[in-house]
Amino acid sequence: MNEIVHISRAFFEEVVQSILETELPEVAQVAACGVFGYGSECFGMDDEVSRDHHFGLRIDVLLPDEVHRSASSTVIETVGTQLPSSFRGYDLREGHVAGAGLAPESLEAFLTRTIGLTRGPETNVEWLKMPEEDIVHVTNGEVWYDPSGTFTGIRDTLSYYPDPVWLRRISHWCRYLSGMGVYALNRALIRKNYQYASITFARSIKWAIEIAFMLNRQYFPYDKWLDAYFRRLPTLADQMVPLVDEAVQLDSSWQRKLEILETLSDILDARMVEMGIIAAHPPFVGNETSGYRLLEHAYADIVQNLPDDVRNVVPQWDQVYLEEFHTEYVNGIMIEDWDRLLNLTPV
Template structure:
C-alpha cells in the first residue's frame, strides 16, 4: 500500500471517529501535503525507511487551534494504537521532526498534526494568504514546493478553504508562466554552442557535462510547456517520463546522453529544441519559426533561441513583468536545496535579483 492510501485510511478509520467523539463541534480540514515521495505517488519499499507512515494534517482556524490543538495532540497520544495496518504510527527515522510552532503542533508518538492554513502557507511560501499574490512572489516560489502543496490529498474539508488555496496555487498565472518560458529559452541560448566548442578542443567530458545541463533545461522546459510543476531532482526523470511531451523528447535526449561524439550530441539536442518550439507553437503562445543551423560560422548545431526569448517575452501582457530582466524565477537561477526549501530566503533572493 502506498503512503497516501495508508494515511487516507488512517484518517477515516482512526482519526475522524476519534475527533467525532472528543470534539464533535470542531470544523476542520484533513490532508497529507507538504513533503514526502508519497505525495507524488512515487513511494516504494525503500521510501519506508524515513518520513513514511500513517500521517494526517488537521487544519483548524486560528481560534480553534488555540482552543483545541495542543490538548488534542496530547489526548490522541494516550489513545492512538501503536500501529495501523501493520505500520508503526510513531516518528520512526523521520528527518522532519513533528510540527512545533505557534500554529503547528504534533507529537513524536504519532503522525497526527494540527496546523492553521495560514501557518502552513507561511512555512511553505512566506505568505499567510493566497489572495492578491504579486508576480515577484510567484517568481520566488520553488516549483518543488508548489508541487508539494498542490499534490498529496485532501481527505476532508469542512469550509473549503484548504482546497481553495490549493486550486489558487495550482499553476502560475499566465504572464508569470510566459516569463519563465522566456527565461528557460535564455538558459538554452547561453550554453547550447558549448557542447560543440568543448568537444572541438578535445574536452569530451566538458562537452558531456554541458549536454547534461542542457538536457535538464529541456526537461524543465517540457514541464513548463505542459503546465506542470517540476519536482526536486530525485523524481525529475520519473515525472518527466509521464508528461505528454516526453515521447517526443525522450529519443533525442537519450541519444544526446549516449552519443560518443560531440557533433551527434549537439545534433540530438538541436532536435529536442525543435520539438520544444513545435509544442510551444501548438499551444498558440508566442509563436516563432524554429531555425536550426551552425552557430554563426562555427560547426555547432543550435536553434534560434534568441528569437524564442524575444517572441515569448513580447507575449507578456503585464507591464510589470515586461520590465523584469530576463533572468528567471527562483529555481531557474539556483538549484540549491537550502535556498529552495527556505521560503522567506527564497522571496528575499528573488526580490533582490529582479527588483
C-alpha cells in the same frame, strides 16, 4: 496513489476523525487533513529505497497559526492517548505519526517554507517569486478533510499559472537552455573543457524536460521525480524521451549529446509555434562557435510581447524558502539526532 496513502486515509476516517470532531470540535472545524507536502508518498513515488526514513502511516494536519500555537500540543495528547498500538499492520509508534496519530503544523508556516507566502499569490510578481518545484508540495497528494475550505481554496488557486506568468517562465527557460546550455556546451567542447561540458549538459537536459512540462501546463517536480513524471506527459514525451535516454548514456559521444540538445530545441520550438506562443519563423542554422541558439529567438519573441509587470521579473528557480526553513531546523536539533536522521552510524 500508493498503499500507504490509502491506509493513512482509512486510519484518519476510521480512528482519528471521530476523536477530533468529538474531543476538539473547534480545532476540527479549521483543520485541513490529508497526505501532502514533502516525501515520495505524496507523489505516489514511494518505493523500498525511500522507506529507510520517515516512513509509516501519515496524516498531515494544517491549522491556522494561532490555533497551532495554542492547541497543537493538546491535539497531539488528545489523539495520541486514544490510539491503538497499530493499524492494519503499521506500528503507530513509528514514522510520521510517531505515537500522536497525526502531524499538526501551522498553515502559514507550511506555505512560507514552500511558496514564500502565507496565502495564495495575488499578483503576477508573487507568482514569479515562487519556486515551481515547491508549488507541487502544496498541490500534491490528497486532502481528505477541510471543513473551512481554506487550504483547498489555496490549492485550487495554485492549480496552474496565469498566462503572463506561464509565458514569462517559458521565456526564461528558453534562455537557460539555449544561452547557458547549447551555446555553453558547444564552446566547452571547442575548448575541451569537459568538466564544464558535463555540468552544462546535465543542466540542459533538465531545462529541456522542464520546458516540456510547461508546454503541457503541468508543474515540474523536484529533480529526483522529474524523469518519472516526464515520461507521463501527454505531449512531447513520445518525441523527447528516446532522445533524452540516448543522450544520458555514458557511451553517447559529446558531439551526439550536443546534436540531441539541438534536436530537442527544434522539438520545443515547433511545439511553441504550434501552440501560438511564438510566431512562425523560417528555419535557422547556427554557426561553428556560437552553436544553435534557436530557443533564444523564442525567448526574445515571448519577452517582447509580455506585459510590463512581468517582463523584467526574473522567475524564481531555486528552493530558497525551503532552504531557509531547513537551515533553522538543522540549527535547532542535536547533531547526534541529525546524524540518526541521516542514517549515519558512528564506527
